[in-house]
Amino acid sequence: MKSYDTTIARRGTDIAGEKEKKKTAGKRLSRQTRENIFGYLFISPWIIGFLGLTLGPLLFSLFASFTDYNITSKMNFIGLDNFKRMFTIDDLFKTSLWNTLYYVLFSVPLTTAGAIFLSVLLNQKIKGMKFFRTLYYLPAILSGVAVYFLWMQLLSPSTGLVNTFLGWFGIEGPAWLFDPEWTKPALLLMKMWSVGGGMLLYLASLQGVSSSMYEAAELDGAGAMQKFFYITLPMISPIIFFDVLTSTIGSFQIFQEAYVMTENGSGGPGNSLLFYNLHMWNNAFEVFDMGYASAMAWLLFIVVMILTVINMKLGKKWVHYEGGDNK
Amino acid sequence: MKKGIIFIISAILLLGTLAGCSGEESAQAEKTKDGKVVVDFWTFWGSETRRPIIEKIIEDFNQSQDEVFVKHTYLPWGDIWTKNLASVAAGNPADVIINDINSVAQRAENEQVEDLSNYMDDSFKDQFYPHLWETVMYEDKPYAVPFNTDTRLLFYNKDAFKEAGLDPENPPATWAELEEYAEKLDIKDGSRYERVGFYPLWGSIGAASWMTSADGGKGFIKDGELYINTPEKKEALEWLLGWKERLGEKNVQSFEAEFGSEQSNPFIAGKVAMWIDVGTFYTQIRDYGKDMNFGVAPIPAYEEGSGNWSDGGGFVAEVPKGAKHPEEAMKFIEYLTGPEAQKYWAMENYDNVANIEAAEAAVEELQGDDKYVYEAAVKNLEQTQLFPVPVEYPDYQSRINPHIDNVLLGKTTPEKALKEAEKDVEKLKRK
Structure with missing residues (x-):
């Protein structure tokens, strides 16, 4: 398959190349060099952006993490003091790390399962499905601060829709964002509402699963559950893998929700919404401890990196790539 | 031909990026x-x-x-x-x-x-x-x-005072009077409150201000010394807890959740009879209060003569x-x-x-x-x-507030919380 495609492509360029030659015969760069130049030219906006706007600051923050950098007046090398401080002096560091881990641990499985469940439902062939798909995808396009404000109203303890709804069933709803035990579940609830984005990915991959497999399984007497667990799940496992990986990384970076939904961005009642990035932000811009904040950022990077590597290793065991030999 | 187009597009992209990097800077005259x-x-x-x-x-x-x-x-x-x-x-x-x-x-x-x-x-x-x-x-x-x-004042609803048989020209001056007045101003329907006389943590004031007021106007840090775990501050926290107990946690929360500004401000809407807020809160009363009959007074003192302290x-x-x-x-x-x-x-x-x-x-x-x-x-x-942030203790509030939150949520006692808070702030100290 593959080699055939490339031959065609090559032949195409050859022809184009010959035409060029005829027109401007003379001193010219070799075709290879010219292709390279064009290649780099095409990605140059990204390269320039990366070198100037990403790599520089990245390396700078790595250096800053070993200093007492305060943005404006000092930058003395203090070795590993910032990292020591996280584990010995700064109590809020532990709180923020715990809050973040709690959030990741619940949000990733819940949103993944939720999105898969939803996409399977929306993959049925019934009338009006397009309408439902649109409906469930809608929350995903409404994002950011407006949604947080909306949810703050929905979760209002006595008049919010959520508690009013629970009241119909005789359940007295919690105080949600006012009770430290319920603030994180409240955020999770909000996240579940907007699984539409992930749902779309799964829906696309579900439609790529060949119906012949289901037919074959049916002939062998497989039930709905068996079809789901032995055909559907393995077939969409690359997408699940991708989703878990990116949403884990994304969940570790949770910031906006806590910043917007707590009073003065303080981290909520009893610091129950003080997430890692919020604590880092407070250190950087409230007390100007940019060195310490940089160290926190790099520590988070290391944590996320390790988890991603573990994820990749584990992924090999359960992700099924169609046509590949699973290596 | 095709290549020519590609080249032009790339060149435009490249130039665009470069221009983006260098532009604007010198525009400021x-x-x-x-x-x-x-x-x-x-x-x-x-x-x-x-x-x-x-x-x-x-x-x-x-x-x-x-x-x-x-x-x-x-x-x-x-x-x-x-x-x-x-x-x-x-x-x-x-x-x-x-x-x-x-x-x-x-x-x-x-x-x-x-x-x-x-x-x-x-x-x-x-x-x-x-x-x-x-x-x-x-x-x-x-x-x-x-x-x-800014400064904080006690705004009170004179009509509500008259209704409750209180002298509208004589607002509460001490914590004890505040409690006494508040109880008279409450209107209850079963266990639900239709009007709350007063609740010390609503409006533009927090636990820290009451603690300062009880402590003779001394904040958490003065001249580099910590005054977090003091008997007076502990008493203030216990006093605050008393209010919560009297009204009931649920009532406090459900009132709080409906708070809005302007017409839906609970004081302006007549749902709370006494309310502490900054002076400019008056403009909301003026613009949305429909000729509301209100008075202002300094924040009641911990006891007579201990000072009507306010934060600014x-x-x-x-x-x-x-x-x-x-x-x-x-x-x-x-x-x-x-x-x-x-x-x-x-x-x-x-x-x-x-x-x-x-x-x-x-x-x-x-x-x-x-x-x-x-x-x-x-x-x-x-x-x-x-209370300017002391240079030696930047961000000290973030260490104290969660402990106070936990007291008010009934998760710990004032005594333990203040001890912990003082310890946490000590750790923060910069040389």
């Missing part, structure tokens, strides 16, 4: 066409009410000048100080900026602001309230000039470190904090202003309720304290 020095003035006053007021002040100043021209740059509240920080670090800051009054020393220590001592004489400071001037001093040098401030905040005008025209900037700051501009600011939006002469002139000129509230607010400054 330092002088106007007629040779006046441009002073870039950053504020976060972009609202319909504040923007015209500050721009009028700027315009008046510009017309009086033949050397300086002030240009107003509005930046949203959420961005202005991070942007300032970045521009100071980049060596290209504004000339004047409005900044938080309680963290001047912190900015001075971190070299984010210019020392202004060379641009003012010794008598300059006499124009301002001394408790405000104190906040701008760092190592005996002024680093900013106070602009405005506010803003200063300062010159970011590395600004190009500090002298011209100071000329504008002088005007901005001088009697004329300050009086205008006070008359237009009822803020407490930092300039004493201006505040007193505004009291003279205002009429009716405007005058009544503003006079009370100006008088209240005598008992208003600011």
Whole structure:
């Protein structure tokens, strides 16, 4: 398959190349060099952006993490003091790390399962499905601060829709964002509402699963559950893998929700919404401890990196790539 | 042909990116066409009410000048100080900026602001309230000039007082009276409250203020010493818990969740009879209260004679470190904090202003309720304290607040919480 495609492509360029030659015969760069130049030219906006706007600051923050950098007046090398401080002096560091881990641990499985469940439902062939798909995808396009404000109203303890709804069933709803035990579940609830984005990915991959497999399984007497667990799940496992990986990384970076939904961005009642990035932000811009904040950022990077590597290793065991030999 | 197109597109992309990198920087003119020095003035006053007021002040100043021209740059509240920080670090800051009054020393220590001592004489400071001037001093040098401030007052509903058989001209003066009045003002329907007399954590006041008030006006940190775990502060927390117990956690929460501003402010809507808020809260009563019959009084004292302490905040005008025209900037700051501009600011939006002469002139000129509230607010400054963030303990509130939260949520006792809080703040100390 593959080699055939490339031959065609090559032949195409050859022809184009010959035409060029005829027109401007003379001193010219070799075709290879010219292709390279064009290649780099095409990605140059990204390269320039990366070198100037990403790599520089990245390396700078790595250096800053070993200093007492305060943005404006000092930058003395203090070795590993910032990292020591996280584990010995700064109590809020532990709180923020715990809050973040709690959030990741619940949000990733819940949103993944939720999105898969939803996409399977929306993959049925019934009338009006397009309408439902649109409906469930809608929350995903409404994002950011407006949604947080909306949810703050929905979760209002006595008049919010959520508690009013629970009241119909005789359940007295919690105080949600006012009770430290319920603030994180409240955020999770909000996240579940907007699984539409992930749902779309799964829906696309579900439609790529060949119906012949289901037919074959049916002939062998497989039930709905068996079809789901032995055909559907393995077939969409690359997408699940991708989703878990990116949403884990994304969940570790949770910031906006806590910043917007707590009073003065303080981290909520009893610091129950003080997430890692919020604590880092407070250190950087409230007390100007940019060195310490940089160290926190790099520590988070290391944590996320390790988890991603573990994820990749584990992924090999359960992700099924169609046509590949699973290596 | 195709290649030609590709080449052109790439070239455009490349040029576009390069242009994006180099542009704008030099666009900021330092002088106007007629040779006046441009002073870039950053504020976060972009609202319909504040923007015209500050721009009028700027315009008046510009017309009086033949050397300086002030240009107003509005930046949203959420961005202005991070942007300032970045521009100071980049060596290209504004000339004047409005900044938080309680963290001047912190900015001075971190070299984010210019020392202004060379641009003012010794008598300059006499124009301002001394408790405000104190906040701008760092190592005996002024680093900013106070602009405005606020103070907290007890607003009470006179009609509700009459209804409950209380004397509307005699508001509560102590904590004990406050409790007594509040109970009389409550209206209950079964276990639900239709009107709550008072709840000490609503409005513009928090647990820390009550704790300070109980402790004879002493905050958590004074002259580098910690006063977090004191018997008086513990008592204040227990007192606050008492209120919560009396009303019931659920009632407090459900009331709190409905709080809004303007018409739906619970005091204006008649759902809470006494309410502590800043002086400017009056403008909401005036505009949305439909001739509400209200009174103002200082915050009740812990006990008779222990002081009607209030907290204050506010803003200063300062010159970011590395600004190009500090002298011209100071000329504008002088005007901005001088009697004329300050009086205008006070008359237009009822803020407490930092300039004493201006505040007193505004009291003279205002009429009716405007005058009544503003006079009370100006008088209240005598008992208003600011708690600037000490340089040795940056961010100390973030260590204390969660412990207080936990007390109020019934998760720990005041005693344990204050001990822990003091320990946590001690750890924070910088050498």
